[in-house]
Amino acid sequence: MGVVTRKKLFSTIALGAMVVALLLPIVMALPSPATGEEAPVAEGAQKEGEKVEKARDVYYKTEGIVVGAPAPKTTDGPADYPRYNFESRVLLWFANQQHLYYGSFVLAVPIFCMIIEFMGVVTKDKALAKRYDQLAYDFIKISLTAYSLTAILGGILIFTFLTLYPTFFSYLSSIFRPVMHIYALMFVAESGTLYIYYYGWDKMKEGFLKWIHLSMSVILNVIGTLLMFLANSWIGFMMSPAGVDEQGRYLGNIWHVIHTALWNPLNLHRILGNMAFGGGVVAAYAAYKFLAAKTDEERAHYDWMGYIAMALGVAFLIPLPFAGYWLMREVYAYRQQMGITLMGGLLAWLFIIQATMIGILFLSTNYYLWQAMGRMRGAEKYQRYIKYLVFLLACGFMVFITPHTMVMTPAELKAMGGQQHPVLGNYGVMSAKNGGINVIITTTVLSFVWYMRGNKVSTVSWARFGNIFMGVFFACAYINIIFLAIYGYYIPANVRVGLSVPQVATTLSCLFFMFTLNSMMMKGAKQMGPIEWGKISARSQYALIMLATAFTWMMGLMGYIRSSVRLFWHVNEIMRDNSPWAYTHTVGFAANVISANVLFFWISILFVFWLGSLTAKKAPVESKVGVPGAIPQPAGSH
């Protein structure tokens, strides 16, 4: 057996082992009747002489056999709430947030690796393919150190739960008992797959083996996503419990417990959020390396890396507000009070801060793209129009952040003549805000289109018509978005909620149709000059760092909002929080803790980056043959 064949055989076996590792927990999760036995719980319940008690599911309204104990009624004391001389909730908050940051990062980065590695495999340009491969490797290298830290933080989180909230944690574990070990096994499968994927990189770099390697990344990501779905089911259960009766007694159907009212919207929102966050962190890493770079080659590489990470992050950022909108819609549908507390009541001001963060994300993205146009010859023609894009973005941003209930002194309130400002107060409602954010996203799409054609002149015969069509399309999109935002005031609320669909459709049409049309127009286009990677302003890199920081801040903020909407419940309407900390923090205190979390994450991730840089450096990808000293040109990357 030749060396190559042996390698193929081993790698195929490794891939098979990963599939088995993935399937094992799923097989274990299958209900026992599949093997011809009765479920142990039902068996126990049906023992002769024992009374079978039935109860109604709080959410699904189905009847089930009671198999669990009621949710404990806790009291403030060392039995239910042992504590250090510090607020237990803040400790748990910190442990949870840090675990989530790292968890999101290590779940997102392998997805990037998969995409970039795939791009490398299918790219015909060998130099470019190598660069993609190197980039994917750089990404996974960063995530590997972060992975250990994620596991450590997960352990700290569990210990914090066990130490400070033992009664609550034991109740939650009793509900999720059927899947607790599956979660742990999935973690083992994830670790094994990740290490084989990383350490097998050089051994499986060509031909059939490369495809096997790529398949491993798919399995790695499937496992990671399932892990996240399972973790999401816990928070979904705490917010919108199902599968239990009014007393919190488990009714034997684990799928009901997992598949709560908010599980799916949370899953989607978190996938997109993780990806955008991961992109932001990698872009910040690249920005940091760019700013610290000593040579033109390094600058070119990290400029390109930053661009790719930013583009991937933003690709997931664009649909994120829509996923958030769906989540909020489901929250309102689940409990009106919860929705009002979030967006109209107690937590509404945090939503204004969130809107500000979203605005900053898009503004940073646009700014980066305008800066990036500076490294292309020919892009100057768009520069004079940038002020109009700034105007559109600023208008959309102002509408988006205008609070419905304004902070003011009683004197200002009197001068204004009422609680709502008669002119600007109208920006505070959803209809206007939908218009605002869609204008911002459409403008971002326009900036991307300009960037994509920055150094190119279309040579297709219908170029003039194409340009006019694109201009008209964008103009119509803006008109439609603004028209629908105004029209939203004239129709019933339930129809208005549905009105977001054509607005989103308009924005996404711009994204897909204009990108496609632009690509068609730019096929075989005349290049005014190459993209001079590395020759970008330092300001652009600060924009990337800003993007990543805003992501981190927003994740912390939204996590806090989502968690605190339960108010004084551990499990909404099922298990009351009777600790001394069952109150909602002031906006200022929450903002300080979130900021401290952000700061700690960035300090620790810098440490991770530094650790990553200690590993043996791979040989830098050589510049194009025949052009000594030239900066590599992955011009087709966009």
Added chain:
Amino acid sequence: MKALMSLGALVGVVGLLLLAGMIFDVIPSNTIRLVEGYMPMQMLFEVGCYVLGFTGLSYMLNAMGMGIPRFWQGIGFWIFFLLYIKYRVYPPIPFSVRAMYGTVGLVAVLMWVSANEEDWKKFKQPILNVLDAQTGFNKVLRYVYLIALPILTWGFSYNVMMPKSEEPIELRTVHPAPPASTKVHGKTYVLQTSLNPYRVNTEGKYDQEYSNSLIVEQGMGRLMKPNANPWDEKAEGYLKYVREGGEIFFQNCHFCHGDNLNGRGLHAFAFNPIPANFTDPGTIAQLQETFIFWRVAKGGMGLPNEGFPWASVMPPWEQHLTADEMWKVILFEYWHTGYYPRTWD
């Protein structure tokens, strides 16, 4: 192009003169009123016109060899914007919102002047000139900044730290989350699912679509639709109950909420804040009927903790009206304002 830019320049100059008139109170800022109600596009449109006007003005001045340096363009536009939101928009915007808008304006200006390397160089040149202090004037200016900046920082810090005697700002929750259910006159109403029993068609069946089709028309006039006059003696079902609700409203509510339901009743200005303006799209139009029922029944005293600082003097109307009367008043309020109650279907 030149003609277009000239027109733009003219718009810019006229706009600046108008704003100056408003700042010095020669022209009251409500002379040209910003449209109240609905999405106020007029303000954004106006600012857009100014932007185009300034572009034209800049173009013309450049053509005449009197171009304004980019640094002053940026600073000038930001100051213009601050003045616009302070003096043009009426009634006055609270400081917190002006601060937010001002920050967005500053960020926008910085994004504009640093969008490309050439502009950024032009923008920062005057700053570098002062720092380098190659001329006598710049040297003096540098000393002025050296002295003025710490004084300004000190003044700002002093102002922030100094104890104030004025009333503190309020972060009022106008629409606190309602309870899951509320008990009125011995009957429990689940807020998520309860319905207004008087929103019925002529056959006496609950019919939201039917009642929605009979509300007054949206717009400034709020005109009644043909054949939908509640005061017609033959009016049946929904319209009849609207009339009854109207009678109750004018006997009990209009003293505060006003005969146009805009919160400007006879007693309104004795309170701060004045009573809720139902014609504002941010009040009843955003809420379920059951939410209004709960608020009417329990009044300001029944606001939950979340409703801090409980700035409402509305009496708990369950002590004065029957549940049926309250449902009818709510029916009338939606009919009169032309809004639809929020539903979740």
